[in-house]
């Protein structure tokens with residue numbers, strides 16, 4: 476999986492197959508403990524990816540068993556946040572997959588122009604790059620003033636970073652290229668100011684954005700939206716959990732509304748496929764028909 480930077484090689488020592496079954500059972504108990512004590516439900520996340528993260532945390536903190544890790548999670552104040560940080564994979568970019576934003580600009584935006592108020596939900600927005608990208612696109616298309624953007628993530632620290640809208644200067648080259656490839660019409664540097672380390676995105680871009688912590692697994696619907704973007708999040712969920720979250724999206728999307736997924740995600744295999752039209756199939760943009 477491209478978003479998974481942890482190198483398996485580092486884990487081989489701990490990943491001894493003779494203890495595989497026991498480790499898996501301990502991971503079950505760890506996830507059960509996280510859920511029952513803290514309310515964070517990772518029980519239906521793709522197991523291989525979680526397992527790598529658990530083993531990596533044990534290696535970094537020199538913890539001999541998953542049970543010892545569970546002990547720390549339950550009894551050492553604040554330790555749980557470390558594990559939650561490990562489970563939240565925040566890799567993102569502005570105008571990530573520029574062709575998605577190009578399709579959004581040229582295919583979806585014309586369908587939204589007649590609305591007096593447009594509500595867009597960025598579910599799993601990580602540190603906000605996707606939201607600022609959308610805010611820029613909508614400003615350029617003259618729709619910003621009548622749009623409300625709802626930016627949510629389960630990770631509170633990521634949401635705090637999203638609110639700041641400050642990103643390392645060294646990323647601006649990639650972001651600028653993505654912006655231009657996505658059909659951006661201005662000079663990208665007009666949207667931020669800099670010091671020697673960071674680029675600070677213009678506060679006007681945040682004017683119509685509401686940032687909030689929201690967990691797709693355990694929290695419900697909170698509005699009706701014309702657009703829901705949930706890109707590169709469902710890839711971490713098993714099929715049953717994907718289906719559950721698609722129920723949430725279907726119930727939260729207005730008829731005729733648009734659902735945008737990540738480049739490796741699809742609803743085609745799920746029973747929800749029949750209620751959506753493939754609006755821009757190559758970019759995983761679907762339209763709710765009923």
Ligand SMILES: C[S@@+](CC[C@H](N)C(=O)[O-])C[C@H]1O[C@@H](n2cnc3c(N)ncnc32)[C@H](O)[C@@H]1O
Nearest residue numbers: 563564567599601628629630690691692706707
């Ligand atoms: C790889 S980032 C995707 C960011 C952005 N959507 C993009 O495509 O660039 C995945 C994000 O999903 C969030 N996430 C994972 N499980 C979640 C859940 N149950 N509810 C809400 N957000 C979740 C993670 O915290 C992380 O910030």
